[in-house]
Amino acid sequence: QVHLMQSGSEVKKPGASVKVSCKASGYTFIDYYLHWVRQAPGQGLEWMGWINPNSGDTYYVQKFQGRVTMTRDTSISTAYLELNGLRPDDTAAFYCARDFDHLLVFGYWGQGTLVTVSS
């Protein structure tokens, strides 16, 4: 069965960087794009972009361009989200998500990683 396991919560100071991981299992890692979704405390879901694990190609929503980097390590079926120049308003839960059977819908989600930015 498909499973996305994310890394644990992080606490960072303003200006720092954070790297969140998403380890995939139960399917062929390179066959499906992985997406990242942000959710600030008490707020809604916000799609950030995707990575193609096969090619490494990425797409970032304009709002996040310049501060976000999505990468992957195919040898361990893991995708990463790195966010630089952290600000207090970056405090959020970050989810990785995979499409359901190549349909344009998020059928599988990681459990989420809470990143807290505080001095």
Next chain:
Amino acid sequence: SYVLTQQPSVSVAPGKTARITCGGNNIGSKSVHWYQQKPGQAPVLVIHYDSDRPSGVPERFSGSNSGNTATLTISRVEAGDEADYYCQVWDSSSDHRVFGGGTKLTVL
């Protein structure tokens, strides 16, 4: 970019029917997906492609989509249905995945 509008909250008594709407310009021409999110948990897909239920989702959950409004209907509401619900579409013009702002369902 494409905008999806949801009512912030819906309240319903147990056993009654809850209707959660998602508005968007000509949303009937798009495929709408619905997610349920309980506090502290990741979202879970409950309806995809307007009205299809993934395996394991109760038949009480149904969806429709026409004109400028998509609707998630939850029949015979139970206390365990209390959650935030989000609609989502793929906007082909921007190739973006777009979420609505979410609706908090309260079971009275």
